[in-house]
Amino acid sequence: MKAEQLYEALGGVDSRFLFESEKKRSKKPFIVGGLCAVVALTLVVSMLLGVAAVARTLNLADPFRMGFVLGAAMTSAPPKGIDSTQTIKHGTLYYKAEGENTLTLILEKTSFKKMDIHLAFSLNHDKRGTPTAYGGDRVLFSTSPLVRLLCENSISDGVTILINGKKRSSIPRMKGKYEIVIDFSDLAAAGYGTPYKMRLSPFYLLEYGADDEVIEEDYLGASIAYTHGEDEQGRPAFTMEVGKLTDRSYTYTGFEKLYFNCTNFPLEKVIYEGKALPKEMIGGKSYYLLDLSSAQRPEITQYLRLVFKKDALKKGEWVRLEMPVYYNGSEEEHKRMLYLNVSNINDSDYISPIIDYYDSLEDVPAGIRYPVPTVLPEVKDPYNPHFKLYSFERIKDYRNWEGRTVFVYGSGGAYYCTVTMNVTDSKENYDQVLVHNGITYYYRQEISISQRESLLYVYFMIDGENGRKIHCKILLAGSPLLGDLPWNNTEMTAEAFIKGIEIRENS
Amino acid sequence: MEDYKIIELYFARDERAISESSLKYGKYCFAVAQNILFSPEDAEECVNDTWLKGWQSMPPQRPSYLKLFFAKITRNLSFNKRKAQDSVKRGAGELPLAIEELSECLPAQGLVEEEVQARALQKALNRFLASLPQRERSIFLRRYFFTEPFPAIARRYRLKEANVRLILSRTRAKLKLFLEKEGYK
Secondary structure, eight states: OHHHHHHHHGGGOOHHHHHHHHSOSOSSOOHHHHHHHHHHHHHHHHHHTTHHHHHHHTOTTSTTOOOOOOOTTOSSOOOOSTTOEEEETTEEEEEEEEOSSEEEEEEEEOSSOOOOEEEEEEEEEOTTOOEEEEEEEEEEEOSSTTHHHHHTTSTTTTOEEEETTEEOSSOOSSSEEEEEEEEOHHHHHTTOOTTTTOEEEEEOOOOOOGGGSOOOOOOSEEEEEEEEEEOTTSOEEEEEEEEEEOSTTSOEEOOSEEEEOOSSSOEEEEEETTEEOOEEEETTEEEEEEEOTTOSSOOSSEEEEEEEOTTSSOTTOEEEEEEEEEETTTOGGGOEEEEEEEEOOTTOOEEOOOOBOOSOOSSSOSEEEEEOOSOOOOOEETTEEEEEOOOOGGGOOOOOOTTEEEEEEETTEEEEEEOOOOOOOOOSOOOEEEEETTEEEEEEEEEEEOSSOEEEEEEEEEEOTTSOEEEEEEEEEEOOOOSSOOSSOOOOOBOTTEEEEEEEEOO | OOHHHHHHHHHTTOTHHHHHHHHHHHHHHHHHHHHHHOOHHHHHHHHHHHHHHHHHHTTTOOOSSHHHHHHHHHHHHHHHHHHHTTOTTTSSSHHHHHHHHHGGGSOSSSOSOTTSOHHHHHHHHHHHHHHSOHHHHHHHHHHHTSOOOHHHHHHHHTOOHHHHHHHHHHHHHHHHHHHHHTTOO
16 A cells, blocks of 8 residues: 555656656656667767776776766767867867866866756676666756755765856756856765765756746746846846747747846846847937848847946846737837846856746736625645645746735725735744734745746735735745755635735835 | 647637647647546546646646646546556556656665655756756666657667666666655654
8 A cells, every 4th residue: 555655646746857857758868768878879979089098097996986987968079088079069068187086077068958967877887897777867957946955865966066166956058158166075985875875976967947847837928037247347237038928838939029128227238149239219218129030040049248337237136027928019019017036146157037927017016806706615724734725826926915905895894904024035934923914914925936037925914803804925035956845835725714915015 | 720829819718729639739738637547538538638727727826838737737637546546556558667667766774754744745856857967867767757658768769778777777776866855864
């Protein structure tokens, strides 16, 4: 029966994984299955090329001595060793040096495409140190927002990555030259791998970009992802990846014209394919225009580089970029207001697309009323089993709730409370209690992460004078990537008698 | 019809939601159920129940992946039905095989204690799956979520059946280690 429990538990698997498994034959090379064959082939070739001599000098009896072999996912022939160069899809990789437990690479990145590097670990070896089985790879560092989760429970914990001398967890998205030092010292020193008795064996590169991926966002409308960094003059620069999702079959189509601007932080310029974008006026306001109408076959995804004025954005601060976006200019129904919260994180260059939209170009509405359906599910709030729960998914948005008053209408009248949000990057759930106008107000936050988005959920509960309670879920903002994040989002709910929620400006 | 329109029908309490769901995902859900139940009649019944469950769940839920949302419902309904039939170990089809294979992942002694919350196990499994390479994870799920036979998985990923078996065997071994580390003894 225990296996049945396991089988049953798999029924609650994260939908992202299921979605991922729906894809047929990915373009990505199959790592585990293909690895044995390719690495074996590579080993043979390497031996023929005299790498055996190198192996002798590496003392194969030491399980953490590292030889590296490029295999599996290579896009060109494997390098012949140190001081060789490999052409890869998005640039070149130069094998600069190999140390006791380090490997130094120079990556010349020539595009903004995403690029993941994987390390493969072999699990078992024969007495001569020849790999006999492979346990698959671990994402070592990646532009993927999932990287930290992927590294969790993995054997890559003892591996340090230095990119241009700084400890990092991801390859910067921007073009440029990067020195990458992969340091296995901690792994070796810790005698890591007791569960696996593993040995570092093949090092190989897997890279893939947006054009290789099935788009996984499922929301209709704009999809924008950002990466951030600095331009050559130290100004904050974001790379904006814009696509337009037109249906739910996870495909993008391009757009002809995209008008956008950032209304709350001044943009210095926007670069597209090396040139500054022009501006046009719409409704008395100035917008940058990305015009692809004359392009013969515009790429599905465009990369724009947003350069903000110096000191407009500061590292380590949360910012919210409010970006009105029009598609094709005149189509009212395609107007989108996009909000983005960005936290500059020192050790990550990837900011998840923390974007939502709504069908209005109005500024944050002063008053919104959300009716609550009368059909309520019987879901228990894990934090308070006395409450019946209802999901307020429909009110999710990324507006700034700060300083607004939330009115909650119920059969007993209206409750309200002033929202004071303290957005932090703490991964801990905690409760805060405020008392305002006789209303006790609690909030707790959770952070959720998925492949394409990282969301901060703020739950708040209002306890009225007559003892009636409501839970609401408000999706506030994006969050930095944190380890050990909850996978399952708790549905926050309201009791049945609640008729609606209204948000108003504070007077 | 596009998924979001179907979802809107559910939210609008429009019964066309069910016919549209059935039209678009009926065959898919039937395949999911059939892999578990190995009985067309029972599978059909579970598929019908799936729409009902979907009707009850939307609103409030607004699934990101409607297809998989239905797949989960179908799978769980089918599994429950199969359990109710008390034929998990004896019936035909892929499910008994899949479950038997999964039993390797559990420690020989102690096993998963009954009081362990299914939710905790689910979270642990999600963590485990997150740690796997994508293809390995997908193959694992094709087998143990969708209960697909080996040849079907092999076709999907253009692999030999033996490769699929090998990959699954290794993944199960990893899962066993993982569960042991997580304290499932």
